[in-house]
Amino acid sequence: MAGQSSSLSYVGCNFLRQRLVLATLSGRPVKIRQIRAKEEDPGLRDFEASFIRLIDKVTNGSRIEINQTGTTLYYQPGLLYGGSLEHDCSPNRSIGYYLESLLCLAPFVKHPLRIILRGVTNDQVDPSVDVLKATALPLLKKFGIDGESLELKITRRGMPPKGGGEVVFSCPVRKTLQPIQFTDPGKIKRIRGTAFSVRVSPQMVNRIVDSARSILNKFIPDIYIYTDHMKGTSSGKSPGFGLSLVAETINGTFLSAELASNPQGQGAAVLPEELGQNCAKLLLEEIYRGGCVDSTNQSLVLLLMTLGQQDVSKVLLGPLSPYTIEFLRHLRSFFQIMFKIETKSSDEERKVILITRNAAEQSQCSIIMVPYMGRLHKHWKRMIKI
Structure with a gap:
């Protein structure tokens, strides 16, 4: 995207992805200083360095300068090139951390993007690949980004801390996007979901499905939750299980919620029944919050x-x-x-x-934080990306 050449300057590590993605799309260089400068372990983390390498692969001619301590980053974006790529993501963050930014960049590259991402597919921090496939891809289609080449496929699942998952993402190129008028979410008509387990008993997913349905069946009959138990090389390197739920409305709105078990060796063990019920409650809360986009x-x-x-x-x-x-x-x-x-x-x-x-x-306007009128669920922090 053509943009202005004046450089922007920021302080701190917060919202690093936003700044690099928008710098790439606008063509404006960006300098980020004092990245964790006062911490015992200053500078960029492994997952942030991996994200910068991914941006470098997607673009052509980008200039990236990082000082010796990793506390200062200068990024001058090049041309969004695309093509067929592969990238090994850091196991400290899930593939969703990287995929969210690729969804922003992929429609505007020079050559259609097809990329294989390896790492953690489901964790407790970032949106999972299942949720992005069920909610983000239909959103792209509303703007005219569709076709057979728009695909997000999970070939192997990987849970933290060791990962081992693999995802294939492909997206067509669009020169123009359609304007949208998306102000009526409509009524919920069905709920779909995926309960998955890797390197644990196959009965885990059945227990998750039963507990989630025990809550959701009180509101709507059209519920179907797929069970996905992967074995062998498709199951990654660490055990775990989880659930993702998506509610679809009559007007094509998709609202999602998800939960995953604690990583191996970290925190207390999570019962499948408790996870299924909490995920169903999160979906009900997301529906209550409303809107046409989750x-x-x-x-x-x-x-x-x-x-x-x-x-x-x-x-x-x-x-x-x-x-x-x-x-x-x-x-x-x-x-x-x-x-x-x-x-x-x-x-x-x-x-x-x-x-x-x-x-x-346009006329100038202020940003309004709309108050939430319901009681916050204890898992609310899972629904907000900080």
Whole structure:
């Protein structure tokens, strides 16, 4: 993407992915200083260095400078090239950490992207590959990014701490994106999910499914949760199990929730029944928060609205996560794009509508944090990406 050449400067390690992705799309160099400068182990972590290597593979001609202690990073983006690639992700973060950024970059590369990612497919920190496949890909299709070449496939599952999973992601190139009017989420019509287990008893997934259905069956009958028990080389290097749930509405909105067991040797053992019930409650909370896009994909839809045609796009979101609020600030810094924000409230619900237009037509607006009117679930921090 053509952009301005003036460099931007930031301090600290927070939101590193946002800054590098937006720098790549806008063509603006970025310098990040004092990365964990006051900590005992200063500088970039292994998973951040792996992410920088991934950005370098996807682009051509990028200039990356890191000082000896790793506390200062200068990044001058090159051309988004794409092509067929492979990348070994750090086991400290899941593949979803890297895949979220690739979903932002892939539609705008020069050659269609097909990449094999190896590492951890499901953990307790980042969105899993299952959730991104069920929610992010339909969102891309709403902007006209579709076709047979849009695919996200899990060939091997890998749980922390050793990983061993493998994912294949391919995406077509689109020169223009369609504007969207996505303000009516509609009623929930069905719930789908995937209960998985690797290197544990196959009965684990059945216990997860039964416990999740015991809660969800009270609200809707159309529920189907697939069981995925991988064996041998397809099961990765560490044991574990988990559940991802997706609720689909009549208007094509996908709302998701997920939970995974504790990594081997870390924390107390988690019962499959408890995990299934907690994941079902998280899905109900995500539905209560509302909006046409779930909290995992708020930043993706805002980016696609920003990079779309010079036309009005409108989307209805639930309460904005801290990650999304900072993303809006970064969009203003890199693209000079500001959203018109309206609140939609009633006695039972309060949501936020974001509207983007041609940059020349926009008026300045402030970022509004919409209060959440429900009681926060104890696993709420899993739903917000910090």
